[in-house]
Amino acid sequence: MKTVSVELKGSFDNSYDITVDESVSDRLVNDLCEHRYGKRPVVICDENTSELFGIKLVEILAGKQLDPLLLTVPAGEESKSLNMFSSLLEGMLEAGITRQDVVVALGGGVVGDLSGYVAGSYMRGLNFVQVPTTLLSQVDSSVGGKVAVNIPGGKNYCGMFYQPKAVFAGIEALNSLEKKEVASGLGEVVKHGIIADREFTLYLDDNAEAVHELESEVMKHIVSRCCEIKADVVRRDEKEGGVRRILNYGHTVGHAIETNSGYSLTHGECVAWGMRIIGAAANAAGLFSNDDLEIQNRVMDRLGLAVGSITVDTDAVMAMMKRDKKVKDGKIVMIVPRKIGEVEIMADFPLELIAAELDKF
Known part of the structure; x- marks a missing residue:
């Protein structure tokens, strides 16, 4: 296992660790069970990642009596939109999610950017963790706290800087990717x-x-x-x-x-x-x-x-x-x-x- 520390000690301490290993699922589940980042996990995936990883993770967390919420969006850049942002916020509200809970962004860059923007905006902010499953998200978009959605005129024009509490990068997930990804x-x-x-x-x-x-x-x-x-x-x-x-x-x-x-x-x-x-x-x-x-x-x-x-x-x-x-x-x-x-x-x-x-x- 490799741990990379992102040290951000300005007006507030926004520091966090990036865990890089062959598999990170056990570490992620343990941390969520210990409520290190929040109480009830809100797992956000796209449809592809849900089938590959999301449903299994939610089943494990449910078995630990954590009452996880799974929210799924269509795969693709089109989901990084204000409409999908609004839909996720409404889904969390209907499920009774509070500021004491935690968003788990499980997927690629689209899911990470969208989920981070949702986490930073819902009730003026709740914790979130990044679980990037693509190479692009593992090396770039999951790190640094830039979260956003697109508008018709341009990419990432609506967003904020909002740092995750942790990043878990599992190398085994890369085997699920197409060559283009x-x-x-x-x-x-x-x-x-x-x-x-x-x-x-x-x-x-x-x-x-x-x-x-x-x-x-x-x-x-x-x-x-x-x-x-x-x-x-x-x-x-x-x-x-x-x-x-x-x-x-x-x-x-x-x-x-x-x-x-x-x-x-x-x-x-x-x-x-x-x-x-x-x-x-x-x-x-x-x-x-x-x-x-x-x-x-x-x-x-x-x-x-x-x-x-x-x-x-x-x-x-x-x-x-x-x-x-x-x-x-x-x-x-x-x-x-x-x-x-x-x-x-x-x-x-x-x-x-x-x-x-x-x-x-």
Whole structure:
């Protein structure tokens, strides 16, 4: 078992631990039985995760006389909506859930973001724990307290910062994923290496075959290292006022591509395209060396990320970028790679270079 501590000791102590192990179910059940996070568990899943993990967990908790409530939403990005947010709140109210209870977000990034927003809003906030079951959610979205839903004009435009009380990442859950879902998580994995750890990036290059096979020890190392990188960034900047923006490498372009695609492309896939595009643009601007661009692209090639071409409307993507949450004083704040393991926050990056690379891809 690996434990990564997220230390957030500002005005309030919002610190918590991330447990990474082959299986985390026994630890999760024990903690819930001891009422470490709240009294009655509200388990929120999507329909797929409910069949795989949720029903079994609820049966175990019911056998422990915890009176769990299971709430299920349709699978897919469409569930990350204000309508589904409202439906879950109403379901909890009808079931008599109080501020002394606890939300258990069991699933991928959509479930985690939606459940966290529900937990932070219901009766002005009750505790929640993250039990991520996808690679993307284990390495990224379950850590750091960014919870949100989408609105028609953009991704994650309605949300808050609301930290979980604990995160439980079980590697065995990754075996239930389709290859496309694994690839989506790998987009965020590569991002962590590019922004903060050259050695980790080269590790991904060297172990690409083991990654494709989801070898347990390799995946535990990958999940733990990504959590360590993100925990360190979040510790220094909990609410994205400064350095935390580096976690958005590939995201400004990627979110716009994701929205333009009507969410037909996965989040991690779009982040990978975003990294390809901003990496090439940074290279064209003389900021990112040929050697380092080659390393970034080789790692993504070996992991099967953002290969080939993509169909997007360049003008529409550029317009969506200008509505990004990170726009400051009318300028798009870009995260630009300088070398593998180091990026820079820039508000004056030449956007015409991004548009040119979008056209190429």
